[in-house]
Amino acid sequence: MIYVDNAATTKVSGAAMDAMQRCMEKNWGNPSSLYGLGQRAAEAVEDARERIARCIGASAREIIFTSGGSEADNQAIRSAAMLGAGKRKKHIISTAFEHHAVLHTLKRLEDEGFEVELLPVGALGTVSAQQVAEAIREDTALVTVMYANNEIGSVLPVSEIGAVCRERKVVFHTDAVQATGHIPIDVQAQNIDMLSLSAHKFHGPKGIGALYVRQGIPLTSLIEGGAQERGRRAGTENVPAIVGMAAALEEACAHMEENAVKVSALRDRLTEGLSRIPHAALNGDPVNRLPGNVSFCFEGIEGESLLLLLDDRGICASSGSACTSGSLDPSHVLLAVGRPHEVAHGSLRLSLCEENTASDVDAILKAVPEIVDYLRNMSPLWKDKVCGKKKFVL
Numbered sequence: 001m002i003y004v005d006n007a008a009t010t011k012v013s014g015a016a017m018d019a020m021q022r023c024m025e026k027n028w029g030n031p032s033s034l035y036g037l038g039q040r041a042a043e044a045v046e047d048a049r050e051r052i053a054r055c056i057g058a059s060a061r062e063i064i065f066t067s068g069g070s071e072a073d074n075q076a077i078r079s080a081a082m083l084g085a086g087k088r089k090k091h092i093i094s095t096a097f098e099h100h101a102v103l104h105t106l107k108r109l110e111d112e113g114f115e116v117e118l119l120p121v122g123a124l125g126t127v128s129a130q131q132v133a134e135a136i137r138e139d140t141a142l143v144t145v146m147y148a149n150n151e152i153g154s155v156l157p158v159s160e161i162g163a164v165c166r167e168r169k170v171v172f173h174t175d176a177v178q179a180t181g182h183i184p185i186d187v188q189a190q191n192i193d194m195l196s197l198s199a200h201k202f203h204g205p206k207g208i209g210a211l212y213v214r215q216g217i218p219l220t221s222l223i224e225g226g227a228q229e230r231g232r233r234a235g236t237e238n239v240p241a242i243v244g245m246a247a248a249l250e251e252a253c254a255h256m257e258e259n260a261v262k263v264s265a266l267r268d269r270l271t272e273g274l275s276r277i278p279h280a281a282l283n284g285d286p287v288n289r290l291p292g293n294v295s296f297c298f299e300g301i302e303g304e305s306l307l308l309l310l311d312d313r314g315i316c317a318s319s320g321s322a323c324t325s326g327s328l329d330p331s332h333v334l335l336a337v338g339r340p341h342e343v344a345h346g347s348l349r350l351s352l353c354e355e356n357t358a359s360d361v362d363a364i365l366k367a368v369p370e371i372v373d374y375l376r377n378m379s380p381l382w383k384d385k386v387c388g389k390k391k392f393v394l
């Protein structure tokens with residue numbers, strides 16, 4: 001099997017698995033219990049908090065554990081919105097191509113009376129700090145801009161946006177779920193006030209994530225109950241997952257540079273090979289890009305058919321055009337970068353990790369052109385284009 005869908009999820013690393021197993025065998029107590037067994041679990045949680053904080057330049061007090069990236073996004077945005085509303089600030093700035101965990105939270109806030117402004121992301125899939133600066137108003141409560149896009153891999157100028165927000169005294173949140181463990185992050189140096197991360201995107205377990213919140217920014221609880229996480233997130237801590245997340249993130253950060261060099265070399269070979277397919281185009285920023293992301297649109301095919309035929313050959317990939325809740329709407333990300341509907345339907349996302357090999361790339365570069373050809377030859381629309389009755393888009 002060739003797994004090239006690491007933006008969807010990753011395989012749990014050996015280090016994370018070992019740490020989790022040891023934790024479940026030894027530290028299975030409730031961290032809120034006063035006896036030794038519970039206190040050892042509490043220590044494991046605090047040790048993990050400290051190690052995770054260190055990986056992103058934060059302090060341990062600034063990390064709270066959540067059930068994943070979605071919850072971290074929800075809590076960050078809702079907290080900043082409530083904080084703003086208390087000061088009569090109800091304007092929120094974001095981008096058109098955020099993850100749905102962000103976009104749907106913003107939609108809900110809009111229904112509750114907030115004004116949401118989604119900045120356009122241009123053909124490369126990015127926003128500039130200047131765009132953000134021009135959008136900030138007296139009543140802006142929050143800027144939330146993703147660190148790197150999960151579909152097309154573009155990496156945004158977070159440091160510059162952070163500097164603008166700090167100067168204008170606006171809270172800055174970034175969904176760094178695709179970036180954490182893959183490219184360097186320093187919340188202090190980059191003036192980030194809130195940051196979401198998720199373990200299963202860097203070889204940790206699913207269902208666990210964290211929200212970094214700069215000291216002094218109050219958080220609104222989404223889940224009411226006990227006093228865990230200093231009253232900011234109720235519920236008994238998922239101790240093994242927290243410990244596994246710390247092990248995975250430390251490992252990812254320790255090998256970040258060598259992994260990026262290896263993975264980006266594979267990415268560049270794939271990109272070059274797929275670019276040779278006629279009427280195909282790379283999505284996203286060719287330069288400021290995640291090391292592992294390859295995203296293409298192929299005119300004249302359906303992405304879903306391509307995925308099924310790739311699966312037949314043992315290749316696990318994604319269209320990037322996740323058909324939201326069964327509807328056949330094309331990806332909002334591809335539409336945001338200006339791909340017409342017809343082309344947005346023919347997308348392919350390959351997301352690599354350090355376990356991929358040159359022979360994986362060879363196999364993909366053999367399979368994709370053959371399948372694209374096969375699908376095009378079956379398409380009446382494609383025949384019309386070839387004989388000139390309809391125009392090519394790409």
Ligand SMILES: *Cc1c(COP(=O)(O)O)cnc(C)c1O
Pocket residue numbers: 007067068069070071073099101146148149150175176177178198199200201207208209
């Ligand atoms: C995966 C992902 C999320 C959601 O994280 P979960 O842990 O799966 O809830 C949010 N944002 C981005 C950019 C993602 O890639």
